[in-house]
Amino acid sequence: xxxxxxxxxxxxxxxxxxxxxxxxxxxxxxxxxxxxxxxxxxxxxxxxxxxxxxxxxxxxxxxxxxxxxxxxxxxxxxxxxxxxxxxxxxxxxxxxxxxxxxxxxxxxxxxxxxxxxxxxxxxxxxxxxxxxxxxxxxxxxxxxxxxxxxxxxxxxxxxxxxxxxxxxxxxxxxxxxxxxxxxxxxxxxxxxxxxxxxxxxxxxxxxxxxxxxxxxxxxxxxxxxxxxxxxxx
Numbered sequence: 001x002x003x004x005x006x007x008x009x010x011x012x013x014x015x016x017x018x019x020x021x022x023x024x025x026x027x028x029x030x031x032x033x034x035x036x037x038x039x040x041x042x043x044x045x046x047x048x049x050x051x052x053x054x055x056x057x058x059x060x061x062x063x064x065x066x067x068x069x070x071x072x073x074x075x076x077x078x079x080x081x082x083x084x085x086x087x088x089x090x091x092x093x094x095x096x097x098x099x100x101x102x103x104x105x106x107x108x109x110x111x112x113x114x115x116x117x118x119x120x121x122x123x124x125x126x127x128x129x130x131x132x133x134x135x136x137x138x139x140x141x142x143x144x145x146x147x148x149x150x151x152x153x154x155x156x157x158x159x160x161x162x163x164x165x166x167x168x169x170x171x172x173x174x175x176x177x178x179x180x181x182x183x184x185x186x187x188x189x190x191x192x193x194x195x196x197x198x199x200x201x202x203x204x205x206x207x208x209x210x211x212x213x214x215x216x217x218x219x220x221x222x223x224x225x226x227x228x229x230x231x232x233x
Contacts, residue, residue, distance in 0.1 A: 027158045029132075031195060043112050047083045056219050057148060057177060058085065064148070065089050067216055067224060068175055070098075074143040077101040077167070079135055080150025084113035090146070091122040101142075103128045103135050133159040137167040148177040149222075152195050161208035165229060174210060174227040176201060177219075185221050198223045 051058055065086070070076065070093040078087045081102040090100045102113045102125055110127040117125045130136040133156045135145075145164050154160045164174060181197040196204075202212055205227050214226035 027133075027156050029155045030157065031155060039106070041106055041108050043083070043108060046109075050083045051085050056221050060219055061085065061089060063218055064177065064224070065093065067218060068144065068146065070094055070144070073097045075099045075101070075141055076144045076146060077103055077135065077137065077142050077164075079103045079130075079145055079147045079164070080153060081113055082109055082149075084109070084116055086146060086148060087113055087125055088117060088120060088122060091117065091125055095124060098124060100125045101128055101137065102126070103130050103137075105130055105132060132156055134163040135160065135167060137163075139166045140169050142168045142172055144172065145174045147174065149179070151176050151178045151201060157204060158208070161204065161210075165209050168229045170229065172229045173213075174205070174229075176205070176225045176227070177222055180221055180223055198225070201225065 049055075053059060057064065068090075070090060072094060073096070074094045075098065076090050076094055078084075078090060078100060081087050081104045084102055087100055087102040094100060102110060102117075104110055104113075107129045110129050114125065114127045117123075128136045145168060151157075168174070178198075178201065202225065205212070205225075209230055210227035211230040212225060213228045214224075216224040216226070218224045
């Protein structure tokens with residue numbers, strides 16, 4: 001009996017190892033190194049890049065916030081928060097009692113977002129340095145996941161979308177803003193840098209358990225898609 005129990009323990013251990021291996025091996029990086037510039041970023045350089053007139057998302061930032069339909073008390077994640085442009089705009093919109101999670105793979109970005117929020121008296125912002133496969137929030141935390149100019153930087157989109165799906169409450173929403181990959185309006189840089197077009201993003205989101213509920217024509221070179229959590233994954 002002891003030997004049999006020992007074999008059972010070994011089998012259980014091997015089963016656990018195989019399961020762990022299958023989970024880590026289920027998705028390969030779709031573009032290794034795409035986020036290398038954000039490992040140790042120059043904060044001011046990216047402020048000058050992301051928060052400048054002439055960048056469509058920056059110029060239309062207040063229109064984007066209004067279209068996001070924020071309400072007091074909401075829990076919102078700014079995924080790929082960068083320099084915190086939308087984190088700081090969302091913060092007063094969900095007061096009182098709401099929370100904004102600034103999420104980024106760069107600790108430099110998160111440290112500076114928290115610093116600038118403190119300087120502006122924004123006390124409802126929580127910073128999270130996430131991994132390339134997980135946004136770092138527990139299940140049933142969020143009302144809205146906001147992803148601006150970041151979707152094409154998801155190195156492991158299947159696992160990342162699964163973590164977003166899990167973190168959202170029932171009927172929670174996802175807003176994705178990203179470059180149109182269309183030679184009629186897109187630069188050569190966008191055509192070479194962005195991996196998929198709007199239709200591909202919709203397809204991937206639907207496969208991840210979301211349904212498209214709105215497609216707002218707010219911008220010329222970027223699209224604005226709104227999804228709702230539609231089932232379990």
